[in-house]
Amino acid sequence: MPYPLTPLSGGDNKQPNPPNEPWAHLAADDPGAELARDARVWKVYVWETDKWDAELVDGWNKSLDLLLVFAALFSAISTSFLLESSGMLKQDPNAVSASALIAISQALIAIANSSSFDPATTLGIGPDSLTPFTPSRNAVVINTLWYLSLSISIATSFLAMLAKEWCASFAAKFVANRTGHPCDQAHRRTQKWTMIERWKMQEIITFLPSLIHVSLLLFSIGLCVYLWDLNTTTAIPVICVSGAAIIFYMLASSKSTDKATSNALAYIQALSFLKPPRRSDKDKGTSISDTEVMIQDFALEQ
Structure with missing residues (x-):
């Protein structure tokens, strides 16, 4: 059963605080002073956002840690394949040497047999x-x-490191080291959260795994083409497994009820973090919208 944040004055309308909450001992505010500087709503807001922010940052950090580990392993695996495939882009010196030795052998045989000998034809010295x-x-x-897959994987690791720094900064300033009057803490936290939303921090962190998915897709396609050149019998099972995984991923994404996971194109808006906030936004200070946000955070359904 949810409890209201500020008990109403009056005998029958007064409801108890949740007994297990740290702010249960706080007295009710006087009528008309519910949003005053010393009102209980600021203390409640700080206590509740402390827990919520800690859980949020912990979830971000765990997701980014997993992403960094996977990206590192995947980059190492991709590099080993690239070391093998890079030789396909240049002429093999061993093959050139073997061809030259064969041509020389043919020339020696022709000389020994006293047969006609054309150096340009036999040795391959022609246009x-x-x-x-x-x-x-x-x-x-x-x-x-x-190479594109490896580049995306490395770029994802770089962005994940930046996101880890954002999380550390947010946790250090607004989770572990909150100081000052609860009213000031609440205002600073609301301003910080407004900036996080404006700079699309949550969208960026959520979008990073999609980059790894793209990197895996590119690597799988390249692997199928590579194996098809080597041996079609070996390539067919790999193509079937890769195709089944891609189909399952697309079906799972399309069936998702969460728009954030079903529509990756929406996260392109996260690139707006490259655009600095407008000066008017920085000069506004704490407005009445901050109070509205805090009240909405604690608007509990009866």
């Missing part, structure tokens, strides 16, 4: 031999997908 090496189309596709 065609000067043609620059051109990698195959599949080699270009594979390396493009894998």
